[in-house]
Amino acid sequence: MGDDAELTAAVLAAQNGDETAFRAVYRAVHPRLLGYVRTLVGDLDAEDVASEAWLQIARDLERFGGDADRFRGWAARIARNRALDHIRMRGRRPAIGGDETELTGRAAECDTAGEAIEALATGRTLDLIARLPQDQAEAVVLRVVMGLDAKTAADTLGKRPGAVRTAAHRGLKKLAELLGDDPETAGVLDALPPQRRPRSRAVTSASVTQASARTQKDM
Amino acid sequence: MADKQDRWLDRETAERLLRGESPENAVAPEAHDQAERLARTLAALSALGAEPLRADEELPGEAAALKAFSEARAARESRTESHTSQQSRTSHPSAYPGDAGLVRIGGRPGADRNGERAHRRWSRPLRLGLAAAVAAGMLGGVAVAAGTGVLPSPFDGAGPEPGASVSGAASPDRPLVSPSPEASGGGPDAVAPDGGTDRDTTGGTKSTDGSSTAPGARGGWPKGVTSSCRDIEAGRTLGTQRRRTLEGLAGGWSQVTTYCAHVLEGGSGRNTGDGQDDSDYRNSWGDDYSGTDRGGHDEGSAGLSAGPDAGSAGTGYDQDDDHSGGTGSDDDGGARNGGTGTGGGDNGGTGRTGGTGRH
Incomplete structure (x- = not known):
């Protein structure tokens, strides 16, 4: 977890006014945050909502206290609140529940078969996630996309860790069940490498990043 | 049936999967395929948060975030500065009008x-x-x-x-x-x-x-x-x-x-x-x-x-x-x-x- 240590240090330095450190924090956390926001508001609005979240993060960073994991959780909570505002304002349903056309269109534009498959897989996955009860979906997404542990995810959601653990567990069961019923998705997913795997990244500032997932480029 | 099907997915295994670890050793052979599929699904989900970053490429909201950061920092510093910079001000009375809003x-x-x-x-x-x-x-x-x-x-x-x-x-x-x-x-x-x-x-x-x-x-x-x-x-x-x-x-x-x-x-x-x-x-x-x-x-x-x-x-x-x-x-x-x-x-x-x- 050297990455986490780096992120923790970068957060601290940023709190002391180090702009380079803030940039490192941004680059380390933004991809996850954006992914998380995508599950909440959909692809179209995700960038805007994430940007709003970052503005608030920048302003309130001074008041934050904690390590890398807590920072991700804190950032996620801010992003979540912004997303909920956004949803209320637009009268939209959360995108967990997904907008398949967007995702499909996106897949069609991808250059390589690998990317297309992954995008499609992501789309399918979002679609599956969207079929989970909201609390289960959020628990799973916070754990998997934001990379939070159960306790931090619970803090983010304002719930007890036990409740979030249970919700995530049930969410996985439900997912497994849906997968069993959905051969098409299963087929797409079979094209993917089996495991998410930590991978070192070329990006300097992103060395802070905790890259536990494959990236499209990696395909 | 459903019970049987997901019996392999106990709390511990779920935890492993959520952490992105392989379920392999923890899962009985007959549940292996299911576990694998679930793991792949989660991997795809996780990929959402792993958009590739290039050092030379600026992310869409990056500039705005940095701007907000430096503005917040400036605001903080000016708060502090009023106390800190007494001396410098002394030497520059002209600074007075500007900084003296309060x-x-x-x-x-x-x-x-x-x-x-x-x-x-x-x-x-x-x-x-x-x-x-x-x-x-x-x-x-x-x-x-x-x-x-x-x-x-x-x-x-x-x-x-x-x-x-x-x-x-x-x-x-x-x-x-x-x-x-x-x-x-x-x-x-x-x-x-x-x-x-x-x-x-x-x-x-x-x-x-x-x-x-x-x-x-x-x-x-x-x-x-x-x-x-x-x-x-x-x-x-x-x-x-x-x-x-x-x-x-x-x-x-x-x-x-x-x-x-x-x-x-x-x-x-x-x-x-x-x-x-x-x-x-x-x-x-x-x-x-x-x-x-x-x-x-x-x-x-x-x-x-x-x-x-x-x-x-x-x-x-x-x-x-x-x-x-x-x-x-x-x-x-x-x-x-x-x-x-x-x-x-x-x-x-x-x-x-x-x-x-x-x-």
């Missing part, structure tokens, strides 16, 4: 020859505006003063160390006088901004006290302080503001008793008290009052500045305070009491006085 508000009553009313009118906005800076002001002001030795410069130039001079100086006038020139000079201006903040910090309350009291303190103690001390001696409970003010002046609640003893017994004898009291006092005071002083200056200068110039202000002072210490009084007041500093009022008072004097 101060000027307080001081602006240049129009306010009608001291009291104007003062009261402004005290509220001041309090509001400065509320945020209060904590920073009290702590920061002190720390800065102590660390930088900012305080001494305004006073010392004139001569004696604040503490020493005071104590020794049966003749308060001397020390006081010397400072005054500075006050009239760039010094005050420079100081003013900070003072403004500090003052506020101390509290709108003080200002209130001060306003009535300020000029009065013939001994140099702010009137509000004296009455607060009397109240304490009488066993009465002070309101939060008064208590804080007193604390600020005394350098901590634990010092209040001693401080008040000096106030009450010393009366005008502030000199004595201060002088003798040593480091303890001096430190806390110094801090405070550095803040205070500035405040005093500020107001004074502010008032003045609002008016034509420090010079005139200086005059005003002299007249007022002649007994106590004339012009010097400002500084002194600040110095000795710190009290002055604290008592925004005092400063305000002074400022006002200055204005009046001009009249």
Whole structure:
């Protein structure tokens, strides 16, 4: 977890006014945050909502206290609140529940078969996630996309860790069940490498990043 | 059926999957495919948060986030700066107008020859505006003063160390006088901004006290302080503001008793008290009052500045305070009491006085 240590240090330095450190924090956390926001508001609005979240993060960073994991959780909570505002304002349903056309269109534009498959897989996955009860979906997404542990995810959601653990567990069961019923998705997913795997990244500032997932480029 | 199907997916396995670990060893062979599929699904989900980043590529919201960050930092620094940069300001009186938004508000009553009313009118906005800076002001002001030795410069130039001079100086006038020139000079201006903040910090309350009291303190103690001390001696409970003010002046609640003893017994004898009291006092005071002083200056200068110039202000002072210490009084007041500093009022008072004097 050297990455986490780096992120923790970068957060601290940023709190002391180090702009380079803030940039490192941004680059380390933004991809996850954006992914998380995508599950909440959909692809179209995700960038805007994430940007709003970052503005608030920048302003309130001074008041934050904690390590890398807590920072991700804190950032996620801010992003979540912004997303909920956004949803209320637009009268939209959360995108967990997904907008398949967007995702499909996106897949069609991808250059390589690998990317297309992954995008499609992501789309399918979002679609599956969207079929989970909201609390289960959020628990799973916070754990998997934001990379939070159960306790931090619970803090983010304002719930007890036990409740979030249970919700995530049930969410996985439900997912497994849906997968069993959905051969098409299963087929797409079979094209993917089996495991998410930590991978070192070329990006300097992103060395802070905790890259536990494959990236499209990696395909 | 469903039960059977997901029996493999116990809590522990779920935890592993959620962490992105392989389920393999934990899962019975017959459930392997299911586990694998679920793991892949989660991998796809996780990929959402793993968009590739290139060092040379700026993310869409990156610039905006950095801008927000540097703006927030600038705002924070300017908050701190008002306390920190006293010296630099001193050297650049011209900086005053720019940075003195807060101060000027307080001081602006240049129009306010009608001291009291104007003062009261402004005290509220001041309090509001400065509320945020209060904590920073009290702590920061002190720390800065102590660390930088900012305080001494305004006073010392004139001569004696604040503490020493005071104590020794049966003749308060001397020390006081010397400072005054500075006050009239760039010094005050420079100081003013900070003072403004500090003052506020101390509290709108003080200002209130001060306003009535300020000029009065013939001994140099702010009137509000004296009455607060009397109240304490009488066993009465002070309101939060008064208590804080007193604390600020005394350098901590634990010092209040001693401080008040000096106030009450010393009366005008502030000199004595201060002088003798040593480091303890001096430190806390110094801090405070550095803040205070500035405040005093500020107001004074502010008032003045609002008016034509420090010079005139200086005059005003002299007249007022002649007994106590004339012009010097400002500084002194600040110095000795710190009290002055604290008592925004005092400063305000002074400022006002200055204005009046001009009249």
